[in-house]
Amino acid sequence: MRLEARQVSFRYAKGDRRILTHVDLCVEAGERVALVGPSGCGKSTLARILAGYLAPSEGTVLWNGKPLPAKGFCPVQLICQHPELSVNPRHRMSKILCEAWTPDADIAEAMGIEAEWLSRRPNELSGGELQRFCIVRALAPQTKFLVCDEISTMLDVITQAQIWELLLRVAKKNGLGMIVITHNGALANRVCDRIISLPEINGDASIHPH
Numbered sequence: 001m002r003l004e005a006r007q008v009s010f011r012y013a014k015g016d017r018r019i020l021t022h023v024d025l026c027v028e029a030g031e032r033v034a035l036v037g038p039s040g041c042g043k044s045t046l047a048r049i050l051a052g053y054l055a056p057s058e059g060t061v062l063w064n065g066k067p068l069p070a071k072g073f074c075p076v077q078l079i080c081q082h083p084e085l086s087v088n089p090r091h092r093m094s095k096i097l098c099e100a101w102t103p104d105a106d107i108a109e110a111m112g113i114e115a116e117w118l119s120r121r122p123n124e125l126s127g128g129e130l131q132r133f134c135i136v137r138a139l140a141p142q143t144k145f146l147v148c149d150e151i152s153t154m155l156d157v158i159t160q161a162q163i164w165e166l167l168l169r170v171a172k173k174n175g176l177g178m179i180v181i182t183h184n185g186a187l188a189n190r191v192c193d194r195i196i197s198l199p200e201i202n203g204d205a206s207i208h209p210h
Contacts, residue, residue, distance in 0.1 A: 001029040001064045003050065003076060003145045003177055008059035010045055019045050021203045022059070025196070029144065032171065032178040034188035037198035043181045044080075046198070047149045050179065051078035063144070073100070077138035081150040083130040087122045093133055094118040101140035110166050111136050112159075127154045135163060139170055145177040152187075164191055 005025040011018045019042040027033050037043055048054040050061055052068040061068055063075055080086055087096050097103070097118070111132045122130055131151065138146060146167070152160040168191060171178055182188055188195050 001144055001177070002062075003027045003179075004062045005046070005050060006060050006062065008046070008049060008056045008061065010042070010049065010054070011057050020049075020056070023198075023201055025050075025201060027145065027177045027179055029177050030171075030175045031194075032168075032180060032192045034180045034182060034192040034195040035198055036182065036185070036188060036195060041198050042202060043198055044149055047078060047080070047147045047179070047181055050145075051076045051147050053078060073140065073142045075142060075144040076147060077140070077143045077145070078147045078149065079131075079134055079138050079151045081153060083127065083134040084122055086134055087130070089122050091121070092118070093120055093122070093125070096122070097133055097137055100137045101142075103136050103139070107136055107139065107166075107170070110162075112162065128156075128159055131155065132163070135167065141174075143174075143176065145179070146171070147179045147181070149181045150183070153183075160187075 003026070005023055008020055008023045009018060010020040023046065025046075035043055035046070045054065049056050052061070052074050068074055068076060078086075113132050113136065117125060117129060117133075125133075131154065135151065148167075152163055155163065164187070167178075170176070178192075180188065180192055
């Protein structure tokens, strides 16, 4: 299995400003790839395109050689930096979590999710607590690729380490491919097999792994 972006370009509806130009990217099942680059270079836009949240202006995204499904559970799951933007504020956390799947107690416990949190709404949790739910929700059995967009920047160092340890363990067990978007070079080197600079592949340039 593989996740591919083929000649993906994106521009805003108003004006001619291009964020992405002819980007080619391929991630194999079980591979962990860091995507780095300066603010404003299009990393988060590409993340949303890869997960099917945003349609490219040009090009296509393929999972296992086929377009991402338009309906149902997407095999590519996005975990974003601001978890409050990816949940329904009116729902309780038990409903938000179980809309995707009912996780094993071991995973919820390993992520530090407490039972009493399930009855709360998103605004009753801290950013770190809410992010834990979003990560567990993304680890449904149907998930084949994770796109992690600066998912641990809001968390303290100890919590970051715990979350990445769990993610890597689950990814290895399930053969998940991962795209890790981060400004943290040490993190990229620690958790990823290769590092790609978005400016190097944005505009028909070649991929240069570090």
